[in-house]
Amino acid sequence: MENLQKKQQQQNDTPAPTKVSFLNCIDLSNPDIHLSVSLLKQACLDCGFFYVINHGITPEFMEEVFAQSKKFFELPLSEKMKVLRNEKHRGFTPVLDELLDPDNQVHVGDYKEGYYIGVELPEDDPEAEKPFYGPNVWPEEDILPGWRQTMEKFHRETLEVARAVARIIALALDLEADFFDKPEMLGHPIAVMRLLHYAGQISDPSKGLYGAGAHSDYGLITLLATDDVYGLQICKDKDAQPQVWEFVAPLKGAFIVNLGDMLERWSNCIFKSTLHRVLGNGQERYSIAYFVEPSHDCLVECLPTCKSEKNPPMFPPIKCGAYLSQRYKDTHADLNVYNKHQS
Numbered sequence: 001m002e003n004l005q006k007k008q009q010q011q012n013d014t015p016a017p018t019k020v021s022f023l024n025c026i027d028l029s030n031p032d033i034h035l036s037v038s039l040l041k042q043a044c045l046d047c048g049f050f051y052v053i054n055h056g057i058t059p060e061f062m063e064e065v066f067a068q069s070k071k072f073f074e075l076p077l078s079e080k081m082k083v084l085r086n087e088k089h090r091g092f093t094p095v096l097d098e099l100l101d102p103d104n105q106v107h108v109g110d111y112k113e114g115y116y117i118g119v120e121l122p123e124d125d126p127e128a129e130k131p132f133y134g135p136n137v138w139p140e141e142d143i144l145p146g147w148r149q150t151m152e153k154f155h156r157e158t159l160e161v162a163r164a165v166a167r168i169i170a171l172a173l174d175l176e177a178d179f180f181d182k183p184e185m186l187g188h189p190i191a192v193m194r195l196l197h198y199a200g201q202i203s204d205p206s207k208g209l210y211g212a213g214a215h216s217d218y219g220l221i222t223l224l225a226t227d228d229v230y231g232l233q234i235c236k237d238k239d240a241q242p243q244v245w246e247f248v249a250p251l252k253g254a255f256i257v258n259l260g261d262m263l264e265r266w267s268n269c270i271f272k273s274t275l276h277r278v279l280g281n282g283q284e285r286y287s288i289a290y291f292v293e294p295s296h297d298c299l300v301e302c303l304p305t306c307k308s309e310k311n312p313p314m315f316p317p318i319k320c321g322a323y324l325s326q327r328y329k330d331t332h333a334d335l336n337v338y339n340k341h342q343s
């Protein structure tokens, strides 16, 4: 993996930043499951971030997804606003829509634009009444031909990668491999993919300017695909003062996987979610985050293998849908802001 990271750093146009984190790498094509479990467990205990390679999605298809994403963000703002995010969190999110770290991003939000795509459910499906479930919002076919098909295929394929990673996580937590495959978990997940575009703004932490403010993700895990521009930073110990930030080297074609807050709760802090942020360095950057959360009604409560008399559950059980709704509400602009701008 060290070689992989060096190779990746050499491929990038810009010199590698000095402080780059070493991350373990899980090869999903490796039949030695014990090795994968051991590498993943070490990564989860150490920093909550690791690479996943040989995951089955071809490099050519990943290139195509990035090319289609770029086409969307290159549209005029007026066109993008036609597919503005709705109350189900589907569609376009303009620059500054999200504010992830209000303590440090004073009066401004993230300098990134995005596009949310969830699991497609027809409007007349009874489940579509629930937050995060329902139909997606799509740009017109004549504006971006084939765009929807590409994104739907990537959504489906990435979910399979997420399920494969979740099986290794289950084994690392001494659970049955299919623990997270249950219908209420990744059988019918809330799986939200988000195309992201950083337009080349230069971040300045001293002024509270970030591509994405410091945060941990809300769900089970996140799979992140990036282009080869540096930007993502992690803070391995969120309780340390001062915080120490390290870059994560981009690895084209791989997923960078991180643990979310629900897994921290599920595992009673044995596996912790990791604080991360994005710094812009003046270069345009594209990434795709895939947030993996269980079904709306899933009760996230301490796993049987993560509690004992000496180590009782630290968190009360929570329903996934309610927890997620609150986290999105806390971090996203009120949609009325856009109505006011338009009137």
Ligand SMILES: O=C(O)CCC(=O)C(=O)O
Residues within 6 Å of the ligand: 194, 196, 212, 217, 224, 226, 231, 232, 276, 277, 278, 287, 288, 289
């Ligand atoms: O763009 C990236 O590298 C990370 C994005 C991210 O952290 C997020 O959307 O939660």
